[in-house]
Amino acid sequence: MREKAAREMKRIGTSREQQCIQSLHEKFMRTLDLKLQYDKLEKRFLENMPPPSLNVFDKIELHAKGLKKENTYFSSLREQWKNVLRKTKLDLTTLMRQAKLTELEQEKNEYIELLEKYSLSISLRESYETLKHVSETRHHQFAKKKLNFLAK
Template sequence: MRERAAREIKHIGTSKEQQCIQILHEKFMRTLDLKLQYDKLEKRFLENMPPPSLNVFDKIELHAKGLKQDNTYFSSLREQWKNVLRKTKLDLTILMRQAKLTELEQEKNEYKELLEKYSLSISLRESYETLKHVSETRHHQFAKKKLNFLAK
């Protein structure tokens, strides 16, 4: 199905049209990749597990030279410290999700603009839609596997 659509595009389309389709397809695949990244952030947020890039905050510890390690008040402060860091990581995850969603919306808008700009013939558009459908289906299968990362 995909090969047939690619052959039709190559056979029917001019080099300019083929280039336009390639640009459209790259932009479409970028939106799929951004959606996967957003879905990963969303899943991490819902599971209360911030992205690994935020684990650097775990290295920040509360120190007090004058207090002993077994001091109960100091232990309480350390626990509060850890809770604040945990909340901070979740807050940063929220910001990461918002940024990724904004980026995704921008890419989708750019894709729509390109689709309107490149007025493809009906036969080329049908072949491109087939190519797009196959790519989207494969990407969703890939994404399904990738989104099971927290189940392990």
């Protein structure tokens, strides 16, 4: 189905139209990739598991040279410290989600603008829609596998 659509676009499209379709498809695939990244962040947030890049915060520890580790007050402070770091990581994950969502919306808008700008013929648009549908279906299958990363 994908190959048939690609052959059809090559057969009826000019080189300029083919370049337009190529850039449209790249923009569309970028939106799918951003959606997957957003979905991963969303899943991590809902599972209360911030992204691995934020694990660097786990290395920050509370130290007090004059106090022994067995000191109950110091132990309480260390527990509070860990809770603050945990909350900070979740807050940063929220900001990462918002940034990714903004980036995704911008890419979608740029894609729509390109689609309107190029104004492809009906036959080319139909072939492109077929190609887009196949790519989207395959990407969703790939994304489904990728989103099971926390189940392991």
